[in-house]
Amino acid sequence: MDFSLSEEQELLQKSAREFLAAECPTDFVREMMRSADGFSRSFHERIAQLGWTGLVVPEKYGGMGLTLLDLALLAEEMGRVVMPGPFFSSSVLATLALHDGSSAKLKKEWLPRLAAGDAVGSLALLEDSDRLDAEGIKLRCTKTSRGFKLDGKKMFVTDAHIADFLIVAARGRGRGEAAVCLLVVPRDLPGVTITQLRSIDQTRRPCEVVFRGVDLPRHASLAEEGKGWKVLQRLLDAAAVILSADCLGGAQRSLEMAVDYSKVREQFGRPIGSFQAVKHIAAEMVSEIEPARSLVWYAAYAYTAEPGRAAVAASMAKARLSDVYARSANRAVQVHGGIGFTWEHDMHLWFKRAKWNESAFGDATYHRERVAKLADF
Amino acid sequence: MDLSFNAEHEAFRRKVRAWLKANVPKRDKDGPLVEVGDPERIARLKDWQCKLYDAGYVAMGWPKEYGGQGADIVQQTIVNEELILARAPALIGMLGVQMVGPTLIQHGTEEQKRQYLPKILSADEIWCQGYSEPGAGSDLASLKTRAELVGDEFIVNGQKVWTSNAQFSDHMFCLVRTDAQAPKHKGISYILIDMKTPGITVRPLIQMTGDPGFNEVFFEDVRVPRKNLVGELNQGWLVANATLAHERNMLGATTRTQQMFNSLLRLAQIRERNGKPVSEDPVIRQKLADLMIRVESMKYHSYRQLTDNIKGRSPGIGASINKLVSTELNHDLCGMAIEVLGSYGPLARDSKYVEDRGLWPYEFMFTLGLVIGGGTSQIQKNIISERGLGMPREAKN
Numbered sequence: 001m002d003f004s005l006s007e008e009q010e011l012l013q014k015s016a017r018e019f020l021a022a023e024c025p026t027d028f029v030r031e032m033m034r035s036a037d038g039f040s041r042s043f044h045e046r047i048a049q050l051g052w053t054g055l056v057v058p059e060k061y062g063g064m065g066l067t068l069l070d071l072a073l074l075a076e077e078m079g080r081v082v083m084p085g086p087f088f089s090s091s092v093l094a095t096l097a098l099h100d101g102s103s104a105k106l107k108k109e110w111l112p113r114l115a116a117g118d119a120v121g122s123l124a125l126l127e128d129s130d131r132l133d134a135e136g137i138k139l140r141c142t143k144t145s146r147g148f149k150l151d152g153k154k155m156f157v158t159d160a161h162i163a164d165f166l167i168v169a170a171r172g173r174g175r176g177e178a179a180v181c182l183l184v185v186p187r188d189l190p191g192v193t194i195t196q197l198r199s200i201d202q203t204r205r206p207c208e209v210v211f212r213g214v215d216l217p218r219h220a221s222l223a224e225e226g227k228g229w230k231v232l233q234r235l236l237d238a239a240a241v242i243l244s245a246d247c248l249g250g251a252q253r254s255l256e257m258a259v260d261y262s263k264v265r266e267q268f269g270r271p272i273g274s275f276q277a278v279k280h281i282a283a284e285m286v287s288e289i290e291p292a293r294s295l296v297w298y299a300a301y302a303y304t305a306e307p308g309r310a311a312v313a314a315s316m317a318k319a320r321l322s323d324v325y326a327r328s329a330n331r332a333v334q335v336h337g338g339i340g341f342t343w344e345h346d347m348h349l350w351f352k353r354a355k356w357n358e359s360a361f362g363d364a365t366y367h368r369e370r371v372a373k374l375a376d377f
Numbered sequence: 378m379d380l381s382f383n384a385e386h387e388a389f390r391r392k393v394r395a396w397l398k399a400n401v402p403k404r405d406k407d408g409p410l411v412e413v414g415d416p417e418r419i420a421r422l423k424d425w426q427c428k429l430y431d432a433g434y435v436a437m438g439w440p441k442e443y444g445g446q447g448a449d450i451v452q453q454t455i456v457n458e459e460l461i462l463a464r465a466p467a468l469i470g471m472l473g474v475q476m477v478g479p480t481l482i483q484h485g486t487e488e489q490k491r492q493y494l495p496k497i498l499s500a501d502e503i504w505c506q507g508y509s510e511p512g513a514g515s516d517l518a519s520l521k522t523r524a525e526l527v528g529d530e531f532i533v534n535g536q537k538v539w540t541s542n543a544q545f546s547d548h549m550f551c552l553v554r555t556d557a558q559a560p561k562h563k564g565i566s567y568i569l570i571d572m573k574t575p576g577i578t579v580r581p582l583i584q585m586t587g588d589p590g591f592n593e594v595f596f597e598d599v600r601v602p603r604k605n606l607v608g609e610l611n612q613g614w615l616v617a618n619a620t621l622a623h624e625r626n627m628l629g630a631t632t633r634t635q636q637m638f639n640s641l642l643r644l645a646q647i648r649e650r651n652g653k654p655v656s657e658d659p660v661i662r663q664k665l666a667d668l669m670i671r672v673e674s675m676k677y678h679s680y681r682q683l684t685d686n687i688k689g690r691s692p693g694i695g696a697s698i699n700k701l702v703s704t705e706l707n708h709d710l711c712g713m714a715i716e717v718l719g720s721y722g723p724l725a726r727d728s729k730y731v732e733d734r735g736l737w738p739y740e741f742m743f744t745l746g747l748v749i750g751g752g753t754s755q756i757q758k759n760i761i762s763e764r765g766l767g768m769p770r771e772a773k774n
Contacts, residue, residue: 001386001451002379003680004688069378259766274769276759282766283758287698294677295670301378316670368666369659377642377656377665 003297009073016077019050024081026346032084033202039085039120039162048117053091056099061111068238072245072300079249082349084203086120086159092242093235094121097167097182100231101222106184110165119164124154124185124209125232132236132362134177134229139211141170141181147218148183150191150211160194160207163187167222168211169232177229182222189214201356203349237311239361240318241299247325247357248289248296254325254332254350255285261336272335281331288324295320312374319367322358329354380680382451390455396432397463404464413588414544414581419503422469426500429468434460436474436498443482443490444498450686461632472542473497473504477550480567484608484616493548493569507537507551507570507594508617514539515756517552518561518614522596524553524568526603526610531555531568533576533599539750543579543592546572556611567613569605576600586742631672631679634703637710637740638672641665644733645717655717668713671706694765701757704748711741 005013023046032038047053056071057063064070071092078087095114098107098121113119129136139152150170160166165186172181185192191214197206223231259282262273272278299317303310329351333340340347358364382390402425411418429435437453439445446452468474478497481489496502513520522535533553543549549570556564570577576599581589608616645656645665655661682696714737715722726735748754762768 001382001680001683001687003677003684004378006378259768262768270772271769273762274771276755276771279762279768280755280758282768283701283761286694286761286765287702287758290695290698291671291674291678291702293695294681295674297378297681298380298673298677301380305378305380316673319666320670320674365663368663368670371666371669372656372662375642375666375669377646377662 003294005073005297009070012070013073013077016050016052016074017080020077020081020083024083026082026349029082029084029203029349037162037196038203038205039159044085044087044120045117047087048115053087053095053117054115055091057095057111057115058099061107062115063111067300068241068303069297069300072241072296075242075245076249076252076296079246079353080253082203082250082353086122086162088242088246089122089159089163090114090120093123093239094163094165094167096238097123097222097231097235098184100234101182102224102227103184103219103222105219106222110184113164120159120162121165121167122157122159122163123235124157124160124166124168126156127153128155130155132366134180137169137171137180139168139170141172141183143172144215146215147220148216150183150185150214150216152211154209154211156197156206157194157209158204158206160187160209161196161205166209169228172225174225179225180228180232181225182228182231183216183220184222185211185214185216185220189216191215199356201352203353204356233311236361237303237314240314240367241296241303243357243360244296244299244314244317244321247321247354248293250350250353250357251285251289251292251321251325251328254328254347254354255282255289257347257350258282258285258332258335265337278335281335285328285331289328292317292320292324312371315362315367315370315374318362319364319371322364322367325354326358382455386451386455389452390459393434393456393459394463396434397459397465400428400432401463401465413542413590416545419469419545422466423500423503425466426468426470429465430498430500435468436478439478439482439498443478443494450683454683457630458632461636468500469542470497470500470503472506472550473500473502476506477504477548477569480550480607480616480619483619484567486604488604489569489607502547503542503545505540505543505546505549505572505594507540507549509539510536511538515753518565520552520554520565522551522553523557524555524566524601526555529603531566531601531603531605533568533570533596533601535596537594537596538582539591540579540594541591543572543594544581544589548572549594550607552613552617555613559611562614564611565613565617566610567607567616568601569607570596570599570601574599574601584742584746586739586746590746630703631676634672634707634710635676637707638669640733641668641710641714641717644714644737648717648719650717650719661717664713664716668706668710672710675703675706694761697757697761697765700751701754701761704744705754708741708744708748711737711744715741 051064052074054063055066055074059065098111114121127136127138139154142149165184168183168185170181170183171179173179191212193210195208197208199206262278263271265272295317299313302313333347333351336347339345426435433446434456437446437448437456441447474497478494481493508517510520510522524531524533549572551568551570552565553568554564555566576597578595580593582591582593584590646654648655650658682692685692718732721732723738724731724735726739763770
């Protein structure tokens with residue numbers, strides 16, 4: 001029985017924390033928020049140099065070959081600083097999709113570039129209906145003499161506007177889950193139109209992507225009908241875990257900021273942290289965050305080590321952490337009083353990221369129902 | 378990171394499980410409900426603890442020289458878990474094993490250890506805890522029960538309250554004021570009182586459950602030998618706070634919570650609401666899933682603490698939340714069960730049509746007592762925020 005982090009994992013977190021404290025201060029976050037595409041290639045290249053973009057890419061493709069647990073620990077540190085940029089889209093979603101897909105050719109083509117930070121990818125899954133099940137995938141993929149043709153629209157594709165390619169979930173021949181296939185689509189193909197949407201979390205850049213008669217070669221197939229849905233399910237579980245880890249880091253940081261503020265802000269002749277009401281808010285945050293930490297570790301661990309429980313663990317983590325981060329960030333804003341409500345103060349960065357995370361890849365209600373199904377209620 | 382237990386520990390678990398299967402007394406599910414103080418019940422429970430002790434499963438963490446096994450924390454946790462899974466009777470001598478025993482090991486004289494420890498283990502003698510008073514609950518240090526040192530004796534006058542099991546206990550470990558002039562934390566002593574001493578009156582108090590679960594204990598010129606002092610005079614507060622037994626008790630306690638959730642889920646699957654199984658109601662499913670997630674979180678939270686313990690790491694802030702979170706979670710689980718039962722929920726245990734012998738409403742009440750006792754949730758939050766987060770204490774007026 002060893003439910004703890006290894007020395008290497010602790011070092012990974014420690015060094016990530018130090019790097020991000022220096023290289024991703026809120027000034028940088030706000031600069032990215034203000035910029036047109038929210039992307040700093042030089043920052044992306046720097047984290048690539050640290051090995052982060054290739055953390056779970058197999059060594060033979062130039063990555064570090066580490067596990068989802070390692071990636072989750074890193075994601076927690078990124079959540080602490082509300083790190084902007086396409087790391088989640090590219091180094092988590094697109095990377096894991098390629099990793100689990102069946103095309104050696106595509107893996108060889110893209111994984112080394114993703115690991116090196118040379119290329120950025122993203123996942124195009126949701127459509128207008130905002131459904132996470134196979135019924136939500138209506139984008140048509142028809143077979144042609146040379147390969148495939150795509151017609152339809154994808155929504156909420158984060159970082160499509162800066163991606164080199166998209167992993168697109170489409171519907172081929174057949175019905176239901178069996179018809180789902182995954183294709184790799186270079187962004188600048190004729191017929192692909194991308195429009196940035198604007199989120200209240202300006203560190204996250206969702207896009208609408210329209211495909212009009214987009215021609216793809218045969219080798220664009222990452223996972224064909226009959227295989228695509230399985231890859232996606234695994235990917236959705238990984239996404240839930242990594243988002244939970246981002247939530248964990250953000251919740252913890254929110255707590256720290258609230259506690260620090262409460263020790264210095266004085267009202268009625270004493271620090272506001274000396275009032276029971278404020279103390280109890282903080283205590284309640286801790287009492288939720290600490291067990292949630294163990295849940296995130298378990299979900300990340302189970303993804304690899306207990307595959308039979310991976311899905312329920314991922315949903316438990318996402319459901320719980322969505323709520324915990326949203327509550328922690330809300331309370332942190334309130335502890336700061338009026339200034340917590342201003343643009344100038346940093347607290348809203350975490351508050352907005354909490355809301356983004358909550359909605360992404362299934363909210364708490366969605367995942368609780370999934371837990372109920374998987375646990376045979 | 379590896380959540381599996383090694384082969385040795387798995388073998389140990391199998392051995393414990395087999396012993397329990399062969400030895401746990403059959404529960405009389407349909408028999409009459411027995412009062413807490415019923416002499417036959419007490420005799421049965423003492424027998425059980427003695428049997429368990431002879432098998433080597435009580436106070437395993439105590440040093441060998443005092444009757445323990447010096448067993449590692451994993452083995453202790455496995456035994457705790459298996460006892461719960463086997464629905465074994467609770468230890469009647471729990472306060473002795475987990476509180477006064479370890480206190481004597483750490484602070485007692487050799488004579489005290491020789492005199493008291495063996496009978497604590499065998500449940501030959503039962504102990505109760507004399508801490509709270511009518512005027513000293515959360516503010517325990519303000520206790521007033523006086524112990525005046527006259528020659529070789531303390532003369533004790535005062536009153537304790539919420540004293541569980543006092544009506545059949547042989548001894549009490551008691552916090553008394555031995556210096557009324559000193560600051561309140563510095564004038565307290567920890568003494569051992571023989572419950573048969575003249576001048577002691579035990580009066581049962583009825584809990585909201587209807588059971589006389591605890592008592593008032595009155596002391597009128599009760600003479601206690603000076604040699605019954607544990608630790609130094611006026612150092613009782615430090616002596617009382619020194620034992621870490623509470624934390625160890627948590628490891629394995631989540632098994633009970635998991636067991637309760639499993640029973641709750643089964644209940645929801647069997648019972649109906651508007652003609653369909655309750656567990657199919659979408660809102661109930663959300664609530665059940667949320668409870669399950671909270672239960673699982675505490676399970677992994679306890680594994681993390683178990684690991685810290687194995688590796689000799691001091692418990693972090695995570696340990697300070699155990700009492701707060703687990704007591705409230707247990708109470709919420711019972712509350713949910715009553716919701717699932719609908720109109721059948723509030724039926725009392727001797728009623729016609731009652732489900733599960735009225736276990737759920739009974740536990741619903743009893744678990745609220747556990748939220749309050751042992752440091753209220755509000756006190757826990759003060760401790761977490763002040764000692765855990767370093768937030769400033771309230772200014773004293």
